[in-house]
């Protein structure tokens with residue numbers, strides 16, 4: 108049975124249409140955002156979900172006015188059906204990720220984006236993932252590109268601990284290197300050693316952009332530099348509609364931040380750009396692939 112059919116006797120068609128795109132299945136857990144006008148039917152909705160997905164063990168709802176933790180990007184969640192534990196193992200593209208969804212960020216909606224980045228990595232690259240979470244970008248990269256090293260930083264101790272576990276689970280020890288700490292501090296320690304930086308924290312990546320540029324190999328050879336290029340996958344929040352608001356404006360902001368930190372010593376080029384997902388009315392997460400070159 109599909110979910111629409113399972114809900115048809117409980118809800119009107121418009122509410123059903125909203126519901127079928129408002130949940131994520133992450134391993135044995137479903138996380139759902141129930142629209143205000145369907146709150147009274149919460150238990151029926153949970154039961155319908157369980158009928159359609161019998162292997163699901165826990166169903167949790169995002170409360171109507173849920174807050175997202177600014178730093179760790181975790182959400183308030185209320186278990187409305189099943190086992191109260193939100194720990195699960197999620198499989199994506201042949202990799203397995205263990206995580207407690209109350210304690211760490213994990214979204215299946217980034218699956219395409221993770222693959223898009225992983226396919227760009229060339230043999231021998233040293234990568235810095237500044238906001239690694241439980242390892243979904245880093246581990247996929249290491250699985251696809253056997254000769255790459257991914258320093259993977261997170262400030263959330265729970266994410267770090269799951270990242271360590273997931274590195275072992277996916278047998279990528281020594282190639283994905285978990286680091287507990289602040290991305291800015293770790294980037295400074297790695298100064299001049301990195302070919303590619305991932306910045307998957309759209310809400311505040313801009314604040315770390317100069318640190319990301321300093322981590323790149325651009326600085327090899329001291330002040331003389333060697334003019335090599337480095338790549339930054341820069342995520343941002345964009346508001347509005349159309350290419351100018353959603354892609355050109357975040358690029359202009361990135362250029363300004365880099366110019367403020369480095370003057371005209373760093374040349375920034377947009378190699379690729381895309382809207383990653385919608386996160387609210389006229390609010391989007393976007394990514395810009397920025398090629399950085401140091402002027403000689």
Ligand SMILES: C[S@@+](CC[C@H](N)C(=O)[O-])C[C@H]1O[C@@H](n2cnc3c(N)ncnc32)[C@H](O)[C@@H]1O
Pocket residue numbers: 178179180212213214217237238239240241242243244260261262263266288289290291307308309
């Ligand atoms: C949106 S999540 C992305 C996680 C992961 N890349 C993924 O796709 O599953 C952002 C992560 O950045 C971490 N974070 C936030 N501020 C940080 C900082 N200053 N240094 C390192 N990690 C940070 C959060 O704890 C969170 O796990």
